[in-house]
Amino acid sequence: MFSSEDVTLLLTAALSCLVLYISLRHFWGKRNLPPGPTPLPILGNFLQLGKGDLVKSLLKLSEKYGEVFTIYLGSRPVIVVTGYKAVREVYVDRGEDFLARGDIPSFDFHYKNYGIAFTSHMGRWRELRRFSLSAMRDFGMGKRNTEDQIQEEAECLVEEFKKTKESLVEPRHYLSKAACNIIFSIMFGHRQDYEDAELLNVISWVNTAFAIVSSGWGQVYEMFPSVMQFIPGRHQKIFEYVKNLLQFVEERAKMNKKALDVNNPQSYVDAFLIKMEKERTDPKSEFHFTNLVNSTLQIFFAGVETTSTTLNYALLLLMKYPDVLAKVHKEIDKVIGRDRSPKIQDRNQMPFTDAVIHETQRFVDLLPMGVPRKTTKDITYRGYSIPKNTNVLPMLTSVLKDPSCFPYPDEFNPKNFLDENGELKKNEAFIPLAAGKRNCLGESLARMELFIILVTILQNFNLKSPVPPEDLDITPDITGLGNFPKLYQVSFIPR
Incomplete structure (x- = not known):
């Protein structure tokens, strides 16, 4: 007779062997994928990636396994695709093969494959993108009245900064209010007062949700969503805020x-x-x-976060490099002066300022891992067999910091976008928000x-910073799905 302890032990061992067998079969079935670190059953490559900095871990692995390699997030x-040439293949040269949206479990939990940005349903995506x-x-985009709206919102922002009295x-939060109001106007047809409680709540939910998704909690959830959804932690706030x-x-x-x-x-x-009313019988x-x-x-989420975070980082970088700030001030005074609002056409006469903005987007590296894609069919890629619906990470950071594309890849330097005559120099590797048919709307x-x-x-x-530029x-502060600067303070001194 077996004791109850013996039965429990035998059942546990049998279950463990079954899980191990299924996992090994799963991994073995994927043996034609690009090379990569050996995964463990269930854990995948957690030991190589679970140190809180997924971006740095992936770039380190690319040094060993090459610009295209395989990792396992759980099972x-x-x-993972790195470097300008390989990423361009995914986005542009073979864009149709990689056009489906990849998994982001933190957001997919609520979106459930609906909407324009997070659907892998290709028919749905094409219909919604064409309409959008x-x-x-x-x-919005490209309309004269939109430029007027942005100018008005910028003036409102200036008035808010004046109220701080240096x-x-x-x-x-000031920058988020301005970005939020612009996208409010496009999506809903109106703006909100800067102290409106609803506006402040929306900004808080957007900023915090994106920050948590990018944090260590969010990274672990991305690896083990079926388990982590039942475990307490900061990642649970993502679901609350998206809801x-x-x-x-x-x-x-x-x-x-x-x-x-x-x-x-x-x-x-x-x-x-x-459009809904026109097609209600279909x-x-x-x-x-x-x-x-x-x-x-x-669309709203992306519109608020990308602009506000980039502007927030821009002010920090300009305080860090006062010589760059001085040159921008000089160009503004020369081309625009101080008596009228900037217009988008002024950009053509302001190559240094334009280069600074390009360099800010490149250096900030807002979406270092890009947004995941999926293969739309079984494909052969660089000699490897990749099944349909396989997730692909085009590492934008590896493009924006590619030394073969930018002369100063690891430092903030507007010369990355200036030619020998001081004119703006275009660069095909400048893809801060992806490229190809599924680039940022x-x-x-x-x-x-x-x-x-x-x-x-x-x-x-x-x-004016309260600390010297060198400090x-x-x-x-956080690097994951997004990059976020550390909190800092600034005084706005009227010119």
Whole structure:
């Protein structure tokens, strides 16, 4: 007779062997993937990656295994692609093969494959992207009235900084309010007062959720989502904040629906609602309320975070390098003066300032791992067999810091974008928000915002740090899905 302890031990051993067998079969079945560190059953490559800095770990592995290699996030194989040439293959040269959206479990938990940015459903993505590009052009990107909106928001921001009366402030929340209001206007048709409680909540949810996803907690969740969703920790806040944001967008969309004038749409949401009504009898239509809410939030989320974080980093870098700031001030005074608002066409006459903004985006390296892709079919890539629906990480940081593309890859230096005559030099490796057919939907809008807002701030203020430039720390506070600067303080001194 076996004792109950013996039975328990035998069952545990049998279960462990079964799990080991299934895991080994799973890994063996993927043996034609690019080389990489040997994964452990269940844990995958956690021991090589679980040290809190996933980006640095992946770049270190690329030194050993080459520019294309395989890692396992738990039992999930991921192809890591590094260097300009290899990443360009994924984004552009063979873009159709890698066009599906990869897994980001932290966000996928709520988005559930709906919306424009986080769907791997190719038909859905094509329909929503085609519509969204048209709607964003009508209510945002490239429109004269959008430039006016950005100018007005920049002036509002200047007034807020004047109210600080040269006291030390953390600029992040001010910048987030401006970026949030611009995207508010495009998506919903109006802006909010800077002290509006709803605006402040939305900014807090967006900033905190993205920061946690990029933190060590978020990185561990990405590796073991099925287990981590039941374990307490900071990662649980991601779900709370994304849920809050979805509810906020849903309520706003319903408000827009009540006030909708089909002959005079005022926003992206209005245009989507009109499209929904036109296709309401089509059971296969992608224009339904779930896609409206998810698409709106995904565009909104990206629009707030990319612009505000880049501007926040820009002010820190300009305090760190006062000689660069002095040259920007000189160019602003020469081309624009101090009596009118900057216009986007001024950029053509301001090559140094434009180079500084390009260099800020490159150096900040906002999305170091890019946004994951998936293969759309079984493919052969560089001699390896990669099955359909395999996750791929195009490491943008390896492109933006590629020494074969930039003469000063590891330092902040506007000369990375200036030719010998001091004119702006284009560089195909400048892809801070990806490239190809699935690049950032609002990239042109973001560039307009960065130029007009930053130049307006510098037109009106000198930046004063409470510590000497050499003591300012420009290394990221958090590095993961995104890069975030450390908190800092600045005084805005009127010029």
